[in-house]
Amino acid sequence: MPACFAMPGTELLHQVLSGIANGGIYASVALALVMIYQATHHVNFAQGEMAMFSTYIALLLINLGLPYWVAFFLTLVFAFVFGLGIERLVVRWFNASPVLSVVAVFIGLLLIINGAAGAEFDYTIKPFPSPFPSNAWYGSPFMSSHEVGMISVTLIVLAAVFVFFRFTPLGLAMRAAAQNPASSRLVGVRVGWMLALGWGLAGLIGAVAGMMAAHVVYLEPNMMSGILLYGFAAALIGGIDNPWGAALGGPIVGVLENLAGACIGTELKLSVALVTIIGVLTVRPSGLFGRTLVTRV
Amino acid sequence: MSAILETRGLSAAYGSTKVLQGLDLAVEQGGIVTLLGANGAGKTTTLRALCNMMVRASGEIRFNDRRIDGSATEDIVRMGIAHVPDGRGTFVSLSVEENLRLGAYTRRDSGVAQDYERVYGYFPRLKERRRQQAGTLSGGEQQMLAISRALMLRPKLLLLDEPSFGLAPLVVQEIFRILRTINKQEGVSMLLVEQNASIALELADHAYLLETGRIILQGLSSTIASDESVRRAYLGY
Numbered sequence: 128m129p130a131c132f133a134m135p136g137t138e139l140l141h142q143v144l145s146g147i148a149n150g151g152i153y154a155s156v157a158l159a160l161v162m163i164y165q166a167t168h169h170v171n172f173a174q175g176e177m178a179m180f181s182t183y184i185a186l187l188l189i190n191l192g193l194p195y196w197v198a199f200f201l202t203l204v205f206a207f208v209f210g211l212g213i214e215r216l217v218v219r220w221f222n223a224s225p226v227l228s229v230v231a232v233f234i235g236l237l238l239i240i241n242g243a244a245g246a247e248f249d250y251t252i253k254p255f256p257s258p259f260p261s262n263a264w265y266g267s268p269f270m271s272s273h274e275v276g277m278i279s280v281t282l283i284v285l286a287a288v289f290v291f292f293r294f295t296p297l298g299l300a301m302r303a304a305a306q307n308p309a310s311s312r313l314v315g316v317r318v319g320w321m322l323a324l325g326w327g328l329a330g331l332i333g334a335v336a337g338m339m340a341a342h343v344v345y346l347e348p349n350m351m352s353g354i355l356l357y358g359f360a361a362a363l364i365g366g367i368d369n370p371w372g373a374a375l376g377g378p379i380v381g382v383l384e385n386l387a388g389a390c391i392g393t394e395l396k397l398s399v400a401l402v403t404i405i406g407v408l409t410v411r412p413s414g415l416f417g418r419t420l421v422t423r424v
Numbered sequence: 425m426s427a428i429l430e431t432r433g434l435s436a437a438y439g440s441t442k443v444l445q446g447l448d449l450a451v452e453q454g455g456i457v458t459l460l461g462a463n464g465a466g467k468t469t470t471l472r473a474l475c476n477m478m479v480r481a482s483g484e485i486r487f488n489d490r491r492i493d494g495s496a497t498e499d500i501v502r503m504g505i506a507h508v509p510d511g512r513g514t515f516v517s518l519s520v521e522e523n524l525r526l527g528a529y530t531r532r533d534s535g536v537a538q539d540y541e542r543v544y545g546y547f548p549r550l551k552e553r554r555r556q557q558a559g560t561l562s563g564g565e566q567q568m569l570a571i572s573r574a575l576m577l578r579p580k581l582l583l584l585d586e587p588s589f590g591l592a593p594l595v596v597q598e599i600f601r602i603l604r605t606i607n608k609q610e611g612v613s614m615l616l617v618e619q620n621a622s623i624a625l626e627l628a629d630h631a632y633l634l635e636t637g638r639i640i641l642q643g644l645s646s647t648i649a650s651d652e653s654v655r656r657a658y659l660g661y
Contacts, residue, residue, distance in 0.1 A: 296525070299518075299522055299525060299526065300526070300529060302518065303515050303518065303522075303526050306515055306516070306517060306518070307513065307514075307515050307516075309478070309509070309513065310509065310514070310515060311526070312477065312497040312498055313475065313477070313497065313506075313507045313509060313513060314501065314526045314527055314529050314530070314573065314577070315498050315501035315502055315530035315577075316498065316526070316529055317498050318498075
């Protein structure tokens with residue numbers, strides 16, 4: 128505990144900045160969770176495993192000799208189709224099922240994907256490359272190039288998601304389908320496919336998080352379990368029905384996690400996520416930026 | 425004149441509860457037909473059955489002489505049937521303009537841009553509020569928005585589910601006046617479900633009276649409106 132108060136300013140700054148960098152990953156995972164939650168009111172527990180599996184595909188492509196960014200974008204395509212396929216083949220049949228059945232389906236998916244990754248790629252821990260230079264960022268003692276890269280990639284993903292939902296007809300249709308499926312059908316929106324697209328996009332965003340995280344935590348079938356928990360905490364802090372809240376929740380959780388690691392010790396870092404989740408659910412269930420809809424009848 | 429919409433033996437059920445029992449309805453090209461009846465008579469269900477939405481329907485539905493029964497809601501919309509649903513179906517957290525854009529979602533022609541001005545012409549108040557979140561509109565404005573959203577499809581047939589519901593009499597007058605204009609100017613056929621029989625009979629040229637899922641009376645609106653016994657017994661005014 129005293130280590131915390133005795134922490135020099137530069138060390139504190141380092142912890143905060145690196146927390147923000149990790150927060151980028153949590154923000155992406157949170158955004159993926161929110162995307163599915165908004166449309167279906169379900170939290171996709173398999174989100175992390177989908178990201179992990181996609182990251183293995185990225186490694187496969189890189190090992191085939193493809194340049195990193197080519198492998199990166201091919202992986203995004205794979206992750207999109209993977210997410211879309213899971214919705215169309217499995218999840219859609221449970222849209223009208225009780226919540227517990229859906230939870231069971233998601234946990235089933237988690238175990239299946241986890242097992243498949245273990246069987247296909249084995250359980251040994253593998254290093255995963257970073258596309259960014261390995262030296263410190265402009266000689267800065269506070270951040271590595273990979274950390275700066277993670278933040279940049281997160282910001283690009285957020286901007287792309289924003290532009291897609293705000294300015295494209297398909298994005299508008301997806302928002303409409305999430306909000307009012309019955310009315311959406313009446314204007315001709317194919318609601319089922321909008322849900323599937325949502326899963327595809329969530330898979331894609333998760334894969335970005337997976338590829339960024341794998342360089343830090345190394346690639347193995349369970350690499351996303353802690354990250355999913357942090358991502359869930361981030362989504363809850365931001366308000367699970369608000370994508371921009373999720374984006375802000377990410378860095379908040381990242382910084383909390385790092386400071387807790389420095390103050391209380393790394394063993395208890397993951398507990399911070401749990402404490403955050405319980406705290407938010409108790410004190411402010413709609414999150415910091417949860418939206419209250421104004422309606423009139 | 426030929427019928428744009430025709431049903432034969434249209435029945436519908438929610439689960440095992442039968443609501444409609446063999447309706448034969450027709451809407452003439454360019455005509456306005458109203459479906460009257462008490463609460464629970466099956467008016468809303470009729471409109472839902474026509475769109476194959478939320479209800480299990482059987483029987484024959486012809487639109488422009490083509491069978492459409494069994495088609496998916498999304499495809500029926502693409503054929504040119506716009507449904508202004510019960511409760512208005514507002515996308516509450518989207519802006520007024522986004523609501524309208526969704527109305528034209530299935531259209532690929534270049535006339536969409538001008539159609540915003542066309543519907544704002546009917547309902548200038550929506551133009552003032554076009555950037556506003558639709559959920560913050562008043563009830564009357566939301567009803568105007570629902571009609572406008574349907575018009576953005578450039579429909580051939582408009583299904584209207586109680587557009588007068590919960591609105592002040594003056595607003596109802598205004599909306600019905602505009603519905604008449606739309607019918608005259610654009611030749612859009614309309615099937616109007618109403619509880620407010622007097623104003624519906626004024627607008628429509630033909631009327632059906634529904635009781636517990638069956639048509640018990642039909643005829644020219646003027647004939648029905650002038651039949652005092654029918655008015656007293658079924659229409660309550």
